[in-house]
Amino acid sequence: MGEAIVFYGLSALILGFAVMVISxxxxxxxxLFLVVNFxxxxxxxxxxxxxxxxxxxxxVYAGGILVLYLFVVMLxxxxxxxxxxxxxxxxxxxxxALSGAVLAEFxxxxxxxxxxxxxxxxxxAQAVEGGNVExxxxxxxxxxxxxxxxxxxxxxxxxxxAIVLAQRDV
Amino acid sequence: MIDITPSxxxxxxxxxxxxxxIGVMVRRNIIIIFMSxxxxxxxxxxxxxxxxxxxxxxxxxxxxxxxxxxxxAEAAVGLGIILAFYRNKETVNIDEMNxxxx
Numbered sequence: 099m100g101e102a103i104v105f106y107g108l109s110a111l112i113l114g115f116a117v118m119v120i121s122x123x124x125x126x127x128x129x130l131f132l133v134v135n136f137x138x139x140x141x142x143x144x145x146x147x148x149x150x151x152x153x154x155x156x157x158v159y160a161g162g163i164l165v166l167y168l169f170v171v172m173l174x175x176x177x178x179x180x181x182x183x184x185x186x187x188x189x190x191x192x193x194x195a196l197s198g199a200v201l202a203e204f205x206x207x208x209x210x211x212x213x214x215x216x217x218x219x220x221x222x223a224q225a226v227e228g229g230n231v232e233x234x235x236x237x238x239x240x241x242x243x244x245x246x247x248x249x250x251x252x253x254x255x256x257x258x259x260a261i262v263l264a265q266r267d268v
Numbered sequence: 269m270i271d272i273t274p275s276x277x278x279x280x281x282x283x284x285x286x287x288x289x290i291g292v293m294v295r296r297n298i299i300i301i302f303m304s305x306x307x308x309x310x311x312x313x314x315x316x317x318x319x320x321x322x323x324x325x326x327x328x329x330x331x332x333x334x335x336x337x338x339x340x341a342e343a344a345v346g347l348g349i350i351l352a353f354y355r356n357k358e359t360v361n362i363d364e365m366n367x368x369x370x
Contacts, residue, residue: 102270109280116284116307122293125299131301132303139310146321148329151313156334163306163343170347171299174354184296185363187346193293201286208278232331233326240285249337256341 104145112138125171131162136160150231277318284311298353298360302346309339
């Protein structure tokens with residue numbers, strides 16, 4: 099009962115702030131709504147028992163990535179409103195209709211395609227005991243060691259790319 | 269209705285994802301489009317963590333970590349592209365970014 103109340107409250111807030119993100123005129127307000135949205139999703143992770151991911155969400159998303167966004171919003175000093183010019187070939191209504199159709203499809207899959215917990219395959223026995231952080235660390239550094247290294251190389255490449263793009267003569 | 273099943277999380281995740289898609293398709297400010305992409309990645313993470321909870325196995329959370337790493341890389345490169353473009357054309361409106369379009 100308590101979990102249901104928390105879930106529905108958090109869901110309503112998350113969706114409401116997501117709508118605010120894409121509907122406000124002011125880009126700074128949009129970034130701030132996105133911060134609140136990510137903090138609420140971190141609370142949802144705590145509800146799901148993923149404490150480590152909640153901390154990472156707050157540190158990396160709300161702390162790192164969105165500060166980057168705020169910097170760019172401040173650096174891009176617009177002399178005219180950003181959305182004055184509209185391409186006449188832009189199909190906004192068609193895009194909205196298609197998004198609605200795909201959403202209906204997803205919701206139908208989520209509601210009708212889900213089998214009851216008894217029908218699910220047997221849960222694999224948890225190999226490691228201990229808290230959430232210990233489990234995540236164990237799986238990350240044993241089964242997923244190679245993808246972890248690849249992710250670090252991806253971050254290195256992204257860093258080099260960002261440095262090259264930030265140079266004056268690009 | 270009272271029991272929170274993965275279906276509930278899937279519906280939440282699908283709705284959040286579609287809000288991101290609508291943002292990408294409707295808005296013309298490229299910074300807001302990038303934020304919509306972050307919303308979509310976040311929706312995927314919600315789904316992964318919900319199923320990780322359902323199966324009592326942390327592999328979903330590990331994948332969500334990888335998604336966060338990719339999102340960080342995407343934000344760094346994407347914002348670099350935005351700044352480089354802004355230096356050249358003094359705009360962030362994607363309808364004016366038509367150099368490479370036929």
